[in-house]
Amino acid sequence: MSEAAAGGAEVRAFADPEATAAAAAELLAELLAAAAARSGRARIALSGGGTPVAAYRRLGPLVRDWSAIDVFLADERCVPFEHDDSNARLVVESLGAGAHDLLVHRLVEGGSPGDRARAYAHDLGETPLDVVLLGLGEDGHTASLFPGHGALEAEGRTVAVLDSPKPPPERVTLTVPALCAAGRLVLLVTGAGKADALARSLGEPGPQAPVSLLPRERLLVLADEDALAPARAAGLVRS
Numbered sequence: 243m244s245e246a247a248a249g250g251a252e253v254r255a256f257a258d259p260e261a262t263a264a265a266a267a268e269l270l271a272e273l274l275a276a277a278a279a280r281s282g283r284a285r286i287a288l289s290g291g292g293t294p295v296a297a298y299r300r301l302g303p304l305v306r307d308w309s310a311i312d313v314f315l316a317d318e319r320c321v322p323f324e325h326d327d328s329n330a331r332l333v334v335e336s337l338g339a340g341a342h343d344l345l346v347h348r349l350v351e352g353g354s355p356g357d358r359a360r361a362y363a364h365d366l367g368e369t370p371l372d373v374v375l376l377g378l379g380e381d382g383h384t385a386s387l388f389p390g391h392g393a394l395e396a397e398g399r400t401v402a403v404l405d406s407p408k409p410p411p412e413r414v415t416l417t418v419p420a421l422c423a424a425g426r427l428v429l430l431v432t433g434a435g436k437a438d439a440l441a442r443s444l445g446e447p448g449p450q451a452p453v454s455l456l457p458r459e460r461l462l463v464l465a466d467e468d469a470l471a472p473a474r475a476a477g478l479v480r481s
């Protein structure tokens with residue numbers, strides 16, 4: 243593992259996806275334990291997608307007391323919990339251990355995406371999240387904040403997305419202000435397919451790279467070498 247800085251963000255590099263997932267699980271467990279020790283409860287938002295599943299499987303048994311943790315979703319697809327596309331289902335099933343203690347805040351079922359986004363903002367409340375685990379799409383999206391999309395301008399804590407370029411189209415996502423308020427943003431990226439998007443995310447801030455709009459002093463990137471290659475070549479990440 244090497245450590246490097248990219249415009250104020252911390253970058254930790256790993257040999258492969260498995261090592262990256264193991265490091266992510268350990269880091270999240272540490273951050274949750276520290277937050278719970280500070281204030282009695284910890285609040286985390288987790289992303290969907292395939293990349294974090296290995297990390298969530300490791301994280302489940304690493305956390306001693308899930309009942310002290312509120313698990314929110316960085317974004318959710320507007321589908322029932324039982325649906326294969328449900329991020330809540332993915333999180334519950336992959337964290338596994340301690341599932342009976344697991345408090346995963348889900349979207350209300352039914353209603354328009356706008357109604358669901360408002361209900362989710364209410365559920366989140368005003369207290370900032372301690373940690374958010376973010377993924378990255380090949381197009382540069384994070385949570386359900388897509389490059390150049392109007393949702394990037396949203397001012398509340400959540401916003402409905404009605405036309406997600408990645409299916410399914412209807413989603414609810416944390417907004418840029420909600421992410422900016424979080425204590426720590428952990429971006430988990432592996433594979434050459436995400437490499438150009440990662441380089442853009444660590445480059446000049448702009449709406450074409452939603453991650454670039456987040457506060458870099460609170461951004462910690464965990465990535466494998468395949469994902470980091472173009473960012474290194476561009477001098478954005480140094481060992």
Ligand SMILES: O=C(O)[C@H](O)[C@@H](O)[C@H](O)[C@H](O)COP(=O)(O)O
Nearest residue numbers: 289290291292293377378384385
């Ligand atoms: O679609 C979702 O639910 C996400 O939260 C999304 O932002 C995800 O993190 C990226 O699309 C990466 O997904 P992969 O890990 O599957 O590439």
